[in-house]
Amino acid sequence: MPADPNRQYEFRCPVHGFIQLNAWEKEIVNHPVFQRLRRIRQLAWTDYIYPGAMHTRFEHSLGVMHVATRLFDAIRERSGKVLENELSYRSDAWGRYRQIVRLAALLHDVGHGPFSHAGEDLMPERADGKGKHNHEDYSAAIIRSALKDLINNHELNVVNWRIQADEIAALLEGKTEAAQTIFWRDLVTGQLDADRMDYLLRDALHTGVSSGGFDLDRLVGTIVAIPGEADRGPRLGINEGGVHAAESLVLARYFMFTQVYFHRVRIAYDHHLQRAMTDMLPDGAFPAPINADGSVNEQSVTDYLQWDDWRVLGILQQGGGGDHGKRLSERNHYREVFHTVESPGAEQIAEYGDVKKALGGLAVHEAIAGKTWYKLEGKDVPVLSTSRTEVDVKPLSHYSTLVRNLEPIAQRRLYVDKEKKAEADSIRDGVLKKRGKGP
Template sequence: MDPHRIYEIRCPVHGFVALNDWERRIISHPAFQRLRRIRQLAWTDQVYPGAMHTRFEHSLGVMHTATLLYDSIVRNAKDVLSRELGYDDAGFRRNRQLVRLAALLHDAGHSPFSHASEELFPDQENGEGKYGHEQYSAAIVRGPLRGAVEEHKLNQGNYGFTADDVASLIEGSAGAKQGIFWRDLITGQMDADRMDYLLRDSHHAGVQYGRFDLHRLISTVTAIPGVGGEPPRLGIEHGGWHAAEALVLARYFMFTQVYFHKTRVAYDIHLREALKELLPGGHFPAPTPGELEEFLKWDDWRVLGLLAEGNGGEHGERLSSRRHYRMVYQTNEIQTETDRKKLARVREALGELVAAEMPAGRSWYKRDDTDIAVYRNFGGQRTVAPLSDHSNVVRNLGKNDQILVYCLPERKQEAAKKVEEAIHGLE
C-alpha cells in the first residue's frame, strides 16, 4: 500500500474531503467508525425529518474546514507566526498535520445522540464537575486509537507525533505545548467545528438559517500580533467582518429555530431521562482505562434497541409514542427584571404541573460571547477592534436567556389556563 496516496470522500457540504493514508487508517478504526452510529442532532428529525446525519460526516468536515482555516492563517500571517511562535517551514507542516488530526478526532468521545446525553457523564474524582466529551475523545486517542495515531509510516518518517500530542490539543492540556495556539481552531469563537456544524445542520435540516459566506470568512481569518506580553490571537481581517457578522447571525438563527426548538428540547429531556433508566447507575462509564471500553459500547443503535424492547421507562415510552412534554410557557429571549417576576408567578401558579424547565443557558448550543477581534493594517497603521464595534447588529444582539416551561401533554389545557390567569394584566 502506498503511504503517500491521497483519498477523497464525498461530502454534501464541502464537495470532497481529502485525506491521506494515515488518516484513512484512523478513520477505519472501530473507535472512529462508532461515530457512524451517533446522530449529530439527536431526535431533531422529529421536527426536521432530514436531520439524520451523524458525527462521522461532521468529523470529516471539521478536519477539512480546520485545514482551510490553517492554510489561510499561514498565508495571511506567516510573519507573525514565525516571529512569535518560531515556526519554520517544517514547523508549519507539522502543526498543519497536528491540527488535522485533532479536528478529525475532537468528537470521538461523543455519547449516544451527542450533546443530548452529555449530562449523564459521571463526576470527575477531583471535584471539578462532570467529565466533558473532549475528555472522552482524549482518552480514546490515548487508548484504543493510540496505535492508529502513532504507528503509521507517514508519522514515523515525518512527524513523530504521540497520541498524547493529539489528545492534549483536543482536551486543552499543557502537553500540547506551543501547538495550544491552534486550539481556537478546534474549539473557539470561530472554530472549524461550528463553521461545519452550522452549514451541515442547515443542509440536513433543510433550513437556510445556518448559512454564511464560509470562503470569505476563511480567506480573511488571521493571527493578530500580541501586545504587552500577550500571545498572538486569532481574529479576522477588516475585509471579513461582514462574513463574521453573518456567522454570528447564523448561530443565533440556528439556535432559536433548530437547536432550541421547543419540541426538540422536549425530546432531549425524554432521552436523558430514559437513558437514566438504561445506564447502570444512571450514568455513562468514565473515560478511565478501566471503563473506557464499556463506554465505547454505547451508541445510538444500542439505545434504540433497548428502547424498542421497552426498557426506557415512562420517558422511553413517550419517545416512541411521540407523547412528548408540551411547552406551556416561554420567557422572552432577553429577560428583564419584570420577565423574571412573571416567570416566578407562572411557576407558582403551575406548581406540580411543571414537568420540566429548560433554560437556554443550559443548552450546549447556547450562543456564547461574540467578541471576535477585527484587525486592520491600513498603511502601516494597525488597529484591533471587536466585531461589535463594527456591527450594529452584533452590538445589539443580546444574550438569549430564554426559559421554556413544559407540562404533560395530557394536562396541557389545564396548565395553559393557569398560565393565562397568572400573567393576566402583566403583559
C-alpha cells in the same frame, strides 16, 4: 509496502465537496472507534421537527478536519511570519502542526455518546471534583487508549512527524502538554473554530433552515493571526474585508440556536432521551473514562464505546427506557406551557418565576438557554484593519450595528405533561392576568 505520504483518498461531502485524507487518516477513519460515529446522530431526535436532520457525527468530523485545514493553511499563508516571530515557530515545523490540527479536528467528537449532547448529562462526576465528565474527556481517553497504537506507530507518522496520541488529546483538553500547539486550539474550540463553522453549515443543510448559512469562503479568505500587542500573544481574527462574513457567522449562530438547537419540541425530546437512557444505563450513568489517578480506565472506555444510537433504539424497540422510552416511541412528548422572550430582563425572569411557582409539581421540565450546549456566549472577534498608515484592531461589534445590538439569548421554557396542558394553561393565564397581562 510502505505507506505513500502523497497518496490521497477522498470522501464526497454534501457541504464541502471533496474531503481528502492521507493513508494514516484513512486508517483512523476505518477504525471501529471512528466508524461508531456513523451510528451517532448529530442532532439527536431533531428529525422529529426537521425530518432531514438525520446526519451523523461521522460526516461532521470529516467536515471539521476539512475546515480546520483550510483555516490553518490560510493563516499560514497570510500570517506565517507573524507566528514564526511571535511563537518562535521553526519554518520546518509547519507540516507537523498542520497534521496535529487535522487529527485533533478529526477526532474531537470521537467521545460522543448516543444521540450526541442528549446523553451528555449522563456522564459521571470527575474524580478530581471538577464537575461532570464531558464528551471531550471521553474523546481524549479514547485517543489515549483505543487509538493510541494507530496514532503513535503508524508508519506515515513515524517517518514524517512523530506525533504522539497524548499531544492530540492534550490539545483537545487544553492541557499544558499541548503547549507548543496551544495557539491552534482556537481552531477546534473558539469564536472562529472549525467545529462551529462545519456544524452550522451542515445542520442548516440537513434541517433546511437556510438562514443558518454563512460565507465560509470569505472567512477563510480573511482569517489572520493578529500580532500581539501590549505584551500579549497573537490571536485569531479577521481582516476588515471579512467583517460581513463574520457578521453572517454570528447571525447564523443566532438563527440556528433559536430555530433548531433551542426549538421547544427538540428540547423536550432531548429530555425524554436523557431520562430514557438513565433507565437503560447501569447506575443511571456512563462509566467514567478516567481513574482517580488521572490514568485512562480502559475497561470503562471499552464499555462506553458499546453505547451508540443503534443500541439505544434497540432497547426502545424492546419496550425499554421506562416512561420516557414509551414517550419517545409513541411521540408523546412534554408540552411547553410557558416561555420567556429570547432575552428576558429582570421583570420577565420574575414573571417566569411566578408561573413556575404557581404550576408547582405540574411543571415537569425546565430548559434554560444559557445552560445548553449550543449556548451563544460571546460574539466579538478581533478585526484587523491595515487600510490606514498603522495597524488598527477593533472588535466586530465596532463595525457591525447588528452584532453590537444582539443581546444574549437567555430564554427559559417550562414544560408539562400533555394530559395536564389545559390545567397548566389555566394556571399560567391566572398568573399573567394578576400581572396585568394575558387574556
